[in-house]
Amino acid sequence: MSNIVIIGNGIAGVTVARHIRKRSSDNITIISSETEYFFSRTALMYVYMGHMKFDNTKPYEDWFWKKNKIDLVYDHVNAVDTQNDTLLCRSGKKITYDTLILATGSQPNKFGWPGQDLEGVQGLYSYQDLQLMEQNSKGIKKAVIVGGGLIGIEMAEMLLSRNIEVTFLVREKEFWSNVLPVQEAKLISDYVRSHHIDLKLETELLSIEDNGEGKVKSIITSKNESIDCQLVGLTVGVSPSIGFLKDSGIKTNRGILVNEFLQTNIGNVYAIGDCVERTYELSGRRNIEQVWYTGRMMGEVVAQTICGSPTRYEPGPWFNSAKFFDIEYQTYGNVGAQLNANESEFYWEHSSKKKAMHFIWDTASQVFVGINSFGIRLRHEKFDQWLRGKQSISYVLEHLPEANFDPEFSHKHEPEITQAFEKQFPHSPSLSLK
Amino acid sequence: MQLIRIIGLNLFLAALFLFLSLLFFSDYTLTKEIFQSKVKQEHQQRLLPAFENIIDKTYPNTFVFANEIKNSIEEHNSAARNQQQWDQVIYDDYVGTLTKASTQGIVVDYTLLLFLLIFGGGTLGALLFILPKIGIEVPGIKNNNIFHDALNNRGWIGILLGTLLISFYILLYFYDAYVTNWIILVEPLKKLINPNGDSSQWFLYGFLYTFAVIVMGIRMLIKYRHSNYQMVRTASVMFFQLAIAFLLPEILVRINQPYFDFKNMWPLDYDFFDAWHINMLTQSDGSVGLFMFVWGITLFVVGVPVFVYFFGKRWYCSWVCGCGGLAETAGDSFRQLSDKSLKAWKVERWLIHAVLIFAVVMTGAVLYNFITGTNSIFGIDTYTYLRKPYGFFVGAIFSGVVGTGFYPLMGNRVWCRFGCPLAAYLGFVQRFKSRFRITTNGGQCISCGNCSTYCEMGIDVRWYAQRGQNIVRSSCVGCGVCSSVCPRGVLNLEVKEEEDRFGKPILIGNNGISLQK
Numbered sequence: 001m002s003n004i005v006i007i008g009n010g011i012a013g014v015t016v017a018r019h020i021r022k023r024s025s026d027n028i029t030i031i032s033s034e035t036e037y038f039f040s041r042t043a044l045m046y047v048y049m050g051h052m053k054f055d056n057t058k059p060y061e062d063w064f065w066k067k068n069k070i071d072l073v074y075d076h077v078n079a080v081d082t083q084n085d086t087l088l089c090r091s092g093k094k095i096t097y098d099t100l101i102l103a104t105g106s107q108p109n110k111f112g113w114p115g116q117d118l119e120g121v122q123g124l125y126s127y128q129d130l131q132l133m134e135q136n137s138k139g140i141k142k143a144v145i146v147g148g149g150l151i152g153i154e155m156a157e158m159l160l161s162r163n164i165e166v167t168f169l170v171r172e173k174e175f176w177s178n179v180l181p182v183q184e185a186k187l188i189s190d191y192v193r194s195h196h197i198d199l200k201l202e203t204e205l206l207s208i209e210d211n212g213e214g215k216v217k218s219i220i221t222s223k224n225e226s227i228d229c230q231l232v233g234l235t236v237g238v239s240p241s242i243g244f245l246k247d248s249g250i251k252t253n254r255g256i257l258v259n260e261f262l263q264t265n266i267g268n269v270y271a272i273g274d275c276v277e278r279t280y281e282l283s284g285r286r287n288i289e290q291v292w293y294t295g296r297m298m299g300e301v302v303a304q305t306i307c308g309s310p311t312r313y314e315p316g317p318w319f320n321s322a323k324f325f326d327i328e329y330q331t332y333g334n335v336g337a338q339l340n341a342n343e344s345e346f347y348w349e350h351s352s353k354k355k356a357m358h359f360i361w362d363t364a365s366q367v368f369v370g371i372n373s374f375g376i377r378l379r380h381e382k383f384d385q386w387l388r389g390k391q392s393i394s395y396v397l398e399h400l401p402e403a404n405f406d407p408e409f410s411h412k413h414e415p416e417i418t419q420a421f422e423k424q425f426p427h428s429p430s431l432s433l434k
Numbered sequence: 435m436q437l438i439r440i441i442g443l444n445l446f447l448a449a450l451f452l453f454l455s456l457l458f459f460s461d462y463t464l465t466k467e468i469f470q471s472k473v474k475q476e477h478q479q480r481l482l483p484a485f486e487n488i489i490d491k492t493y494p495n496t497f498v499f500a501n502e503i504k505n506s507i508e509e510h511n512s513a514a515r516n517q518q519q520w521d522q523v524i525y526d527d528y529v530g531t532l533t534k535a536s537t538q539g540i541v542v543d544y545t546l547l548l549f550l551l552i553f554g555g556g557t558l559g560a561l562l563f564i565l566p567k568i569g570i571e572v573p574g575i576k577n578n579n580i581f582h583d584a585l586n587n588r589g590w591i592g593i594l595l596g597t598l599l600i601s602f603y604i605l606l607y608f609y610d611a612y613v614t615n616w617i618i619l620v621e622p623l624k625k626l627i628n629p630n631g632d633s634s635q636w637f638l639y640g641f642l643y644t645f646a647v648i649v650m651g652i653r654m655l656i657k658y659r660h661s662n663y664q665m666v667r668t669a670s671v672m673f674f675q676l677a678i679a680f681l682l683p684e685i686l687v688r689i690n691q692p693y694f695d696f697k698n699m700w701p702l703d704y705d706f707f708d709a710w711h712i713n714m715l716t717q718s719d720g721s722v723g724l725f726m727f728v729w730g731i732t733l734f735v736v737g738v739p740v741f742v743y744f745f746g747k748r749w750y751c752s753w754v755c756g757c758g759g760l761a762e763t764a765g766d767s768f769r770q771l772s773d774k775s776l777k778a779w780k781v782e783r784w785l786i787h788a789v790l791i792f793a794v795v796m797t798g799a800v801l802y803n804f805i806t807g808t809n810s811i812f813g814i815d816t817y818t819y820l821r822k823p824y825g826f827f828v829g830a831i832f833s834g835v836v837g838t839g840f841y842p843l844m845g846n847r848v849w850c851r852f853g854c855p856l857a858a859y860l861g862f863v864q865r866f867k868s869r870f871r872i873t874t875n876g877g878q879c880i881s882c883g884n885c886s887t888y889c890e891m892g893i894d895v896r897w898y899a900q901r902g903q904n905i906v907r908s909s910c911v912g913c914g915v916c917s918s919v920c921p922r923g924v925l926n927l928e929v930k931e932e933e934d935r936f937g938k939p940i941l942i943g944n945n946g947i948s949l950q951k
Contacts, residue, residue, distance in 0.1 A: 011881070040880065040882050040883055042880040042881070042882045043881075043882035043883055043884070046577075046882060046883075046884060049577075049578050049579070050577070050578055050579035050580050050581040050582040050583070051577040051580060051581070051884065051887070051919075052770075052882075052883060052884065052887045053581050053587075056883045056886065056887045057882070057883050058883075059881045059883065059896055059897070059900060061775060061776060161578040194572070195572070292880045293877055293878075293943065296877075296943065297877075300941075300943065300944060301944050312945075313944065314944060314945040315943060315944050315945075316942065316943060316944065316945055319876070319942070321878050321880075322922075323921040325572075325574070326572060326574025326575070326660070328921065328922070328923050330922075330923055377875070377926070378923070379875060380875050380876025380877060380878055380942050381875075381876050381942060384876065384942050405873075405875055405923060405926050406926075407661060407662070407663040407914060407917055407926060408662075408663050409662035409663045409665075409666050410661075410662055410663070411662070
């Protein structure tokens with residue numbers, strides 16, 4: 001019986017453990033110093049906002065792990081000795097493995113700003129960050145969030161739920177416009193403002209000022225404005241957590257380098273999830289992808305490989321989702337911030353300014369390449385099929401009602417969308433909704 | 435805006451306080467005239483000696499007075515029993531009627547004014563508290579601070595409210611004489627609907643129930659104003675409670691027809707087949723009663739399977755039913771308190787099916803008695819060993835005291851989940867022969883757990899969603915809140931062809947990966 005050891009009990013680590021257990025009776029151990037049991041990182045905001053208790057974020061009850069013979073070790077791995085297949089833990093414990101899977105996730109970026117280590121300055125990634133945020137936000141009036149991405153907007157929503165005033169510094173022209181096309185970025189920016197957030201676009205952080213007691217007092221922006229605040233949220237992206245691998249012989253760059261079997265340069269060491277940097281190209285995908293779904297998929301894939309059926313990590317068409325306050329966002333396929341030269345686009349926005357759809361297709365072949373949807377739920381299965389099947393834009397528009405995933409009695413917008421399309425593209429063949 | 439809400443809350447609390455304190459307002463004098471008019475001729479002579487000390491004496495509160503009456507009757511009865519004069523024992527319940535007739539003071543003198551102050555003021559207060567939310571919050575899921583709140587998370591307010599509700603049910607079911615002042619309070623409304631009727635504890639209960647469904651229904655409509663599904667569903671339970679459960683039966687009585695709730699059905703309506711009920715319906719004047727009898731049977735024989743097949747059990751549980759109506763309106767604030775553990779699910783399955791079996795056995799026995807004209811089956815007295823315990827343990831304790839009293843402690847569907855025999859029956863059909871399911875959307879689940887947290891039936895929705903499997907569970911009442919609170923658009927209530935309803939666990943993602951069960 002082989003000893004499989006997994007470092008990290010996030011979605012990637014837990015998925016691989018569960019899938020190995022489905023296929024083999026090997027010994028499985030998961031080590032984490034974050035929490036004793038797996039919880040859903042994506043739900044941290046809901047705990048702070050009082051939507052859920054921390055216990056509600058655990059996808060499996062505590063007895064689950066013992067019942068499935070998955071050993072949990074609450075400890076921190078300080079170093080990996082790949083010569084002797086041994087892990088050195090903070091507690092002094094040594095753990096040996098036959099196969100090691102690194103699923104260590106990532107950590108919030110800090111870019112060397114003066115004052116970035118003051119009390120009251122923090123990112124939001126881990127359970128510890130959540131506890132810190134509870135502590136840092138106690139009794140405060142004003143906070144500044146730096147970085148216009150998904151964690152930034154979550155943090156803003158969290159703080160607003162406690163009636164803390166939020167100023168939001170965003171480097172780009174509009175919120176998240178390094179990812180979203182300008183139309184959507186603008187829609188979300190406006191929506192963010194309607195929640196009484198002071199959104200400062202094209203503004204960066206210069207420094208964080210000390211109140212004399214080691215706590216944050218204010219910040220200074222790139223426009224030389226000083227803003228009083230008692231909490232600074234740094235949400236300018238995350239980087240793979242790989243510090244402890246320095247002398248392990250495992251090759252890293254920004255992340256842990258892996259081949260298409262998610263194997264590192266050391267044969268019996270694999271890496272999955274946020275901490276991974278792929279050494280091979282996948283079209284339309286970045287080499288480091290720090291989202292929930294990729295962590296889960298990598299876990300599924302590497303479990304197959306370890307259990308004797310080598311499987312390549314070949315994620316299907318890209319998909320993702322988020323929620324900006326009350327506006328849900330889903331995306332399928334590739335919708336870039338900038339339209340590529342070979343592409344055409346069609347953008348529809350509802351008069352409420354809370355719903356929108358953005359379609360992208362290849363101009364020459366008319367093949368549909370991606371969609372962003374706001375405020376309208378779409379069926380993943382349909383878009384996965386259409387993207388894999390290289391359906392045309394008109395096919396997608398005509399079959400749009402099939403992909404609608406909104407609850408019963410919801411207002412249907414497909415006729416309006418297709419009409420707007422025909423108006424904008426009068427020379428394309430007319431559409432009839434299926 | 436916040437100020438208006440605070441004023442509203444205080445107004446509501448003042449009305450509630452006035453309502454509660456009303457129980458202590460009256461004093462009680464049983465005059466000879468009242469005694470003679472309320473006690474049957476043949477009982478008067480027998481009871482008079484025991485009542486000698488009570489008549490014309492004024493009592494300061496209902497508790498002492500009602501106990502005094504009860505003891506006096508009991509005194510007479512035990513004396514009769516001791517002398518083995520069985521025919522002298524009095525079984526009529528005079529405590530409630532005499533207490534009501536002997537009540538004096540402001541509750542009697544200013545009934546209408548108090549009614550308007552309490553329910554008018556209470557409604558106004560509640561609306562002032564609820565309505566400004568429209569201006570303060572943009573539409574969308576607003577569950578902020580629910581678990582920080584002493585009302586919603588079993589804090590002191592929750593425990594206090596639970597205690598109040600439990601006490602209310604115990605008084606209502608077992609000590610109705612103590613709540614006589616409340617019964618008198620709703621008398622003007624009773625007379626308005628039905629001038630010849632007298633208010634009773636059941637009318638009081640029906641009114642308070644409907645009041646709660648309507649006022650809290652308005653809160654629900656506003657809270658979920660972004661979701662048409664939730665709005666239509668809430669309007670539906672409000673309508674059925676007000677029109678079909680509360681008003682229509684009263685109107686029927688007014689026009690000399692049997693009291694009948696057209697949306698209630700066996701086995702929830704567990705005494706539907708009791709001899710007195712069948713006789714009441716079938717022997718009433720005209721054919722309306724007979725129609726009611728046939729309607730009642732058709733509803734559970736044909737209505738349940740057909741509607742559950744096409745829509746799922748939600749057509750009843752979260753669109754029509756009164757218990758569901760209260761749970762979905764007044765109980766909405768407590769849905770997060772349901773237990774999601776596997777253990778709770780096991781308890782649920784044992785308990786609810788045991789109640790169903792109990793109900794079926796009891797009804798079988800009752801029907802056997804009705805047809806054969808007997809009182810027992812296999813030598814067992816049906817009333818003592820079946821109907822009475824069912825009425826007490828299931829009808830009163832489980833569905834009332836626990837079912838609603840424990841809202842703030844165990845969530846708003848304790849009865850529906852663990853006890854309701856009709857829910858068990860609807861659930862069988864939903865599980866085995868229905869087009870209804872909750873669909874999981876590909877691979878979009880992030881396991882956040884909002885769906886499970888807010889499932890009032892304690893279904894661990896996430897367990898299915900995160901493995902890409904449809905949710906088909908007999909207990910699901912189709913309230914749709916899992917879908918509403920999902921931040922990623924993963925869940926949807928759907929009716930489609932039966933084939934592949936359960937769905938294979940599939941998460942859309944890597945090429946060539948499919949999950950084994």
